[in-house]
Amino acid sequence: GAGVSQSPSNKVTEKGKDVELRCDPISGHTALYWYRQSLGQGLEFLIYFQGNSAPDKSGLPSDRFSAERTGGSVSTLTIQRTQQEDSAVYLCASSGRGGSYEQYFGPGTRLTVT
């Protein structure tokens, strides 16, 4: 079956511009996560959606970052007024439920802010 997909795979943007990153989770998965990974570093948790519950936004680094999940499926991560320190790979993962189930990761979006 189809896995988690993300688009675009690469995004180069100028400092100060807004970007939108998209994630299509595995069909039927109720949990969706966004992470950020800088080169050679670990995973930085950003936001977690679980079903119809209010999302856990505790990992968002600033108010320039926001995310939504429409219809319990597709999610969009938006970064406003991008900064050079936002350059990283943004990974999306989905799972059948919350922390008891393995997470399936998408290939990521590599964001470069020039």
Add this chain to the structure above:
Amino acid sequence: GQQVMQIPQYQHVQEGEDFTTYCNSSTTLSNIQWYKQRPGGHPVFLIQLVKSGEVKKQKRLTFQFGEAKKNSSLHITATQTTDVGTYFCAGRMARDSNYQLIWGAGTKLIIKP
């Protein structure tokens, strides 16, 4: 806040040598998962441990969950070039039924040429 500490950050081994990475949590875990990320790739789920003292094997990989459910380890016997990558542990805190995973920083396995 809750943390999962993972050591070492890097391990250089000769092909055929063993490799071990360790994770320690400040609080009791409900379960712990292990993932592998190949260079340039994304994390891929390896296994989940749930029971106190649990040991699971996958070919040359041995996973352990401590008796107190606060620590875990991954041991690879006789490493091969296909083992290269970064290994992450990720734990769920026992008191939170639906909480997201807390990730370790990862251990990078490097095979010496």
